[in-house]
Amino acid sequence: MNVKIMKLMNGDDVIADIKYGNDNIVILSGSAKIMMFPSEEGGMGLALMPWLPYSDDKEVEIKEKNILITVIPSSQILNEYNERFGSGLVVPDSDLIL
Numbered sequence: 662m663n664v665k666i667m668k669l670m671n672g673d674d675v676i677a678d679i680k681y682g683n684d685n686i687v688i689l690s691g692s693a694k695i696m697m698f699p700s701e702e703g704g705m706g707l708a709l710m711p712w713l714p715y716s717d718d719k720e721v722e723i724k725e726k727n728i729l730i731t732v733i734p735s736s737q738i739l740n741e742y743n744e745r746f747g748s749g750l751v752v753p754d755s756d757l758i759l
Contacts, residue, residue, distance in 0.1 A: 664739060666695065668729045675712050676734055676742050677721075685725040691746040692721055695738075707738065709745055 666676045677692035692712040700706040713721060734742065 665731045666734050667731050670727045686722050689721045693746045
């Protein structure tokens with residue numbers, strides 16, 4: 662798996678398993694939109710929502726030029742993504758590994 666967070670030109674923050682196709686195409690599998698919301702404690706929280714939920718397509722192709730940045734997700738976000746949209750595997754925090 663090659664799970665990345667992408668900031669798209671339209672402002673969406675999307676997390677997905679990505680692979681690169683021909684002609685500057687990026688293929689997204691299991692894509693989810695990252696949403697920020699105010700938390701009850703006064704800070705900000707994150708939520709993952711299906712991206713393009715009105716489609717049954719398992720993969721979405723976008724042009725690479727529509728991606729502003731690509732970053733590696735934190736372990737916390739990656740675990741949340743894997744539980745809900747990905748493989749289901751969760752990696753424990755390194756602090757908890759003996």
